[in-house]
Amino acid sequence: MLPIEVLKEITVKTPSKIVLLVIDGVGGLPVGGKTELEAAHKPHLDELARRSICGLTDPVYPGVTPGSGPGHLGLFGYDPLKYGIGRGVLEALGIGMELGAGDLVARGNYATADPKGIIVDRRAGRIPTEKNKELCELLQREIPEIEGIRVEIRPGKEHRFVVRFIGEGLDARIEDTDPQKEGRHPRPVTPTHPDASRTAEVVRAFLVKAHRVLKDYHPANAILLRGFSQLPALPSMGEIFKLTPACIATYPMYKGLARLVGMEVLEAGSTIEEEFAALRENYDRFDFFYLHVKQTDSFGEDGNFWGKVKVIEELDQYIPQLLELAPEVITVTGDHSTPALLRGHSWHPNPFILYSPNERTDDVDRFTEAACAKGALGRFPAVAAMTLMLAAALKMEKFGA
Amino acid sequence: MLPIEVLKEITVKTPSKIVLLVIDGVGGLPVGGKTELEAAHKPHLDELARRSICGLTDPVYPGVTPGSGPGHLGLFGYDPLKYGIGRGVLEALGIGMELGAGDLVARGNYATADPKGIIVDRRAGRIPTEKNKELCELLQREIPEIEGIRVEIRPGKEHRFVVRFIGEGLDARIEDTDPQKEGRHPRPVTPTHPDASRTAEVVRAFLVKAHRVLKDYHPANAILLRGFSQLPALPSMGEIFKLTPACIATYPMYKGLARLVGMEVLEAGSTIEEEFAALRENYDRFDFFYLHVKQTDSFGEDGNFWGKVKVIEELDQYIPQLLELAPEVITVTGDHSTPALLRGHSWHPNPFILYSPNERTDDVDRFTEAACAKGALGRFPAVAAMTLMLAAALKMEKFGA
Numbered sequence: 001m002l003p004i005e006v007l008k009e010i011t012v013k014t015p016s017k018i019v020l021l022v023i024d025g026v027g028g029l030p031v032g033g034k035t036e037l038e039a040a041h042k043p044h045l046d047e048l049a050r051r052s053i054c055g056l057t058d059p060v061y062p063g064v065t066p067g068s069g070p071g072h073l074g075l076f077g078y079d080p081l082k083y084g085i086g087r088g089v090l091e092a093l094g095i096g097m098e099l100g101a102g103d104l105v106a107r108g109n110y111a112t113a114d115p116k117g118i119i120v121d122r123r124a125g126r127i128p129t130e131k132n133k134e135l136c137e138l139l140q141r142e143i144p145e146i147e148g149i150r151v152e153i154r155p156g157k158e159h160r161f162v163v164r165f166i167g168e169g170l171d172a173r174i175e176d177t178d179p180q181k182e183g184r185h186p187r188p189v190t191p192t193h194p195d196a197s198r199t200a201e202v203v204r205a206f207l208v209k210a211h212r213v214l215k216d217y218h219p220a221n222a223i224l225l226r227g228f229s230q231l232p233a234l235p236s237m238g239e240i241f242k243l244t245p246a247c248i249a250t251y252p253m254y255k256g257l258a259r260l261v262g263m264e265v266l267e268a269g270s271t272i273e274e275e276f277a278a279l280r281e282n283y284d285r286f287d288f289f290y291l292h293v294k295q296t297d298s299f300g301e302d303g304n305f306w307g308k309v310k311v312i313e314e315l316d317q318y319i320p321q322l323l324e325l326a327p328e329v330i331t332v333t334g335d336h337s338t339p340a341l342l343r344g345h346s347w348h349p350n351p352f353i354l355y356s357p358n359e360r361t362d363d364v365d366r367f368t369e370a371a372c373a374k375g376a377l378g379r380f381p382a383v384a385a386m387t388l389m390l391a392a393a394l395k396m397e398k399f400g401a
Numbered sequence: 402m403l404p405i406e407v408l409k410e411i412t413v414k415t416p417s418k419i420v421l422l423v424i425d426g427v428g429g430l431p432v433g434g435k436t437e438l439e440a441a442h443k444p445h446l447d448e449l450a451r452r453s454i455c456g457l458t459d460p461v462y463p464g465v466t467p468g469s470g471p472g473h474l475g476l477f478g479y480d481p482l483k484y485g486i487g488r489g490v491l492e493a494l495g496i497g498m499e500l501g502a503g504d505l506v507a508r509g510n511y512a513t514a515d516p517k518g519i520i521v522d523r524r525a526g527r528i529p530t531e532k533n534k535e536l537c538e539l540l541q542r543e544i545p546e547i548e549g550i551r552v553e554i555r556p557g558k559e560h561r562f563v564v565r566f567i568g569e570g571l572d573a574r575i576e577d578t579d580p581q582k583e584g585r586h587p588r589p590v591t592p593t594h595p596d597a598s599r600t601a602e603v604v605r606a607f608l609v610k611a612h613r614v615l616k617d618y619h620p621a622n623a624i625l626l627r628g629f630s631q632l633p634a635l636p637s638m639g640e641i642f643k644l645t646p647a648c649i650a651t652y653p654m655y656k657g658l659a660r661l662v663g664m665e666v667l668e669a670g671s672t673i674e675e676e677f678a679a680l681r682e683n684y685d686r687f688d689f690f691y692l693h694v695k696q697t698d699s700f701g702e703d704g705n706f707w708g709k710v711k712v713i714e715e716l717d718q719y720i721p722q723l724l725e726l727a728p729e730v731i732t733v734t735g736d737h738s739t740p741a742l743l744r745g746h747s748w749h750p751n752p753f754i755l756y757s758p759n760e761r762t763d764d765v766d767r768f769t770e771a772a773c774a775k776g777a778l779g780r781f782p783a784v785a786a787m788t789l790m791l792a793a794a795l796k797m798e799k800f801g802a
Contacts, residue, residue, distance in 0.1 A: 029759075029761060030761070030762075035761075056777070056779070060800055060801075061403050061785065061788060062781055062785040062788055062789050063785065063787075063788030063789040063790075063791060063792035063793075063797065064403065064411070064788060064792070064797065064800050065792065065797060065798070065799045065800060066799065066800055066801060067799050067800060067801035067802045068801075068802070069801045069802055070800055070801035080800075080801065081403075081404065081407070084801065085801065085802065086802070087802040090802040091802070227802065342759070344799075345799055346792075347788075347789075347792040347797070348760075348761060369761060369777075370761070370763060370764070370777060373763060373777035373779070374775070374777075378779055378780075379778070379779035379780075379781070
């Protein structure tokens with residue numbers, strides 16, 4: 001990314017508006033000769049591509065498969081190699097936990113230990129989410145705090161939970177206790193920096209108490225912690241880009257990521273239709289909208305090619321509404337690819353559309369991976385998308401005399 | 402390149418295999434309207450391009466002509482601007498000298514000095530290689546060591562040789578003694594850092610003795626040294642990429658470069674046929690193969706357009722053998738261009754083919770500079786080739802949560 005001092009110097013506040021439409025994991029791989037985008041009937045997205053300048057983005061680096069954190073940070077204009085988001089923080093955001101600066105969070109697993117304390121199942125047989133909730137309530141009741149540090153325990157799905165420590169002087173430089181393989185004891189709580197030794201004591205004491213509470217709750221008689229982390233210190237989008245940004249998303253994790261960079265999170269319901277309604281209703285109040293479509297990624301992860309195609313086709317119907325609002329810039333892209341063929345995130349670059357009266361166009365006339373690969377924007381790091389959008393919205397002044 | 406800590410974190414050991422076929426200097430410039438690649442009849446390489454995703458690589462930076470060191474380091478995944486290989490080291494590798502950590506090497510020239518010690522021919526009339534060998538044996542016999550530092554002198558071709566100093570505390574920060582122009586005295590041995598002053602004394606003493614030994618061997622009565630250097634500290638490919646890599650090459654320099662990054666150098670004979678036989682015979686023992694074809698570069702350097710074309714056509718016949726082995730990833734590219742028209746290395750980017758069942762394809766159907774320039778990989782730094790190959794071989798995990 002451009003150095004922050006340069007960004008602060010050249011960005012300007014204007015009334016022009018930008019809509020960044022992120023279709024999660026939209027890029028794919030061919031099944032029967034066509035990718036999900038090639039198989040979908042999506043006349044409005046294709047028409048938008050025809051009227052735009054197109055390209056391909058690498059979220060982190062060629063060949064690197066990004067998690068959701070790096071994938072989004074890049075699109076928000078933050079170098080994902082510079083600004084890391086810990087696993088604990090991301091999990092906390094994913095279950096809608098609001099974090100304060102200095103809070104320490106870790107991702108937890110319920111696990112099964114044998115009488116000697118050796119882990120025989122790292123996921124406690126994937127206990128039902130209902131059981132997980134009960135156990136989290138039990139732990140919360142029994143361990144409200146440790147040595148003056150407040151403890152919060154919140155369930156995720158199946159065997160997953162998040163533990164949050166709230167207090168002064170916490171330090172995340174602590175190794176995972178998850179041994180990663182069955183047949184081993186949990187790893188001891190080990191600080192990797194001397195400043196984290198007091199925090200390590202707190203975590204150790206928490207684990208001792210938790211194991212005492214859980215001892216009769218076989219198969220969930222142990223817990224494993226990993227991804228100790230704290231909120232990263234991210235300068236806000238208002239500060240560096242002079243934007244007043246809003247987030248329209250249906251899943252907690254993306255709302256949490258948006259909050260990290262200073263977006264206001266709007267009420268957006270749970271469907272694409274409701275998300276576009278939220279865009280219309282709040283259109284006057286902001287100059288940057290991040291609109292997130294989740295289901296493409298979910299179907300990709302499930303290996304459901306046609307499910308993913310359907311979501312793209314559903315989304316396509318809302319593109320005319322977007323054009324009616326007439327923002328100065330519309331960008332349509334993915335945060336990473338999720339080919340149904342690979343059933344997971346992948347490293348393949350994302351098709352990218354930049355629509356603006358202030359931009360050149362090219363001869364790309366379809367929103368597909370192969371068509372965008374021939375676009376006039378070429379292949380570029382996703383982190384550059386933000387300055388391209390700001391430029392097309394005439395929100396950047398000349399650099400240098 | 403990606404930071405090494407990131408690479409170490411996300412790369413994983415898997416049984417999948419990668420073959421990197423480097424056709425040295427393969428990129429060219431048109432002579433009579435066609436480049437060497439365009440003039441060659443190479444149906445198998447073109448068919449491979451058709452089934453692959455293609456692009457162009459810049460070895461170091463757009464416009465920069467790389468030597469063999471930077472050209473290869475980039476392809477091996479090491480940023481050539483970060484990891485330098487000194488001329489002395491490269492020459493030593495080129496004559497098959499095996500270096501230890503801390504050894505100091507320099508490239509030497511036999512030269513002609515007049516009675517006042519002024520250099521009148523920097524190459525001693527390009528003495529025959531046989532004469533060179535005799536003189537090196539003589540020097541070796543007369544100067545086995547200097548002040549406890551062991552000396553090794555080995556001939557190259559014509560007037561070229563390599564001198565190696567072996568001992569404790571050697572430091573390469575010494576200026577060349579080669580004055581670069583005739584009509585001047587050799588430059589004095591000058592350390593550029595105080596820590597190199599003891600080493601400079603050793604080199605001075607060596608030169609005094611050598612000139613005494615050579616004084617009656619006109620025209621080779623002087624020597625000039627340049628490129629003082631030591632083995633760079635390169636983390637191994639095993640360490641950062643978790644690969645078990647092998648090198649199949651016929652020239653010492655490329656074997657030496659491969660050893661620098663931790664490859665096992667296989668017996669590979671002297672022909673392309675023998676190289677592919679070595680690949681087949683050792684296929685089960687490694688998960689990464691670097692196969693180097695030298696003659697394209699040699700003919701390019703000679704300005705022999707059709708000689709270079711012929712090598713490409715010969716190589717083409719072995720592509721089906723490569724496909725039969727069915728590695729997860731095949732990459733075909735050059736380390737730099739060597740257009741016969743320019744009779745030397747050039748800055749022109751390299752055509753690049755990435756073949757893998759896990760990759761997208763594009764509509765490139767020929768392995769040529771112009772065709773690959775339209776490939777969906779676009780134009781990218783050669784150092785990114787490694788992460789692209791690892792990704793396509795499914796040897797990288799997700800970055801970030």
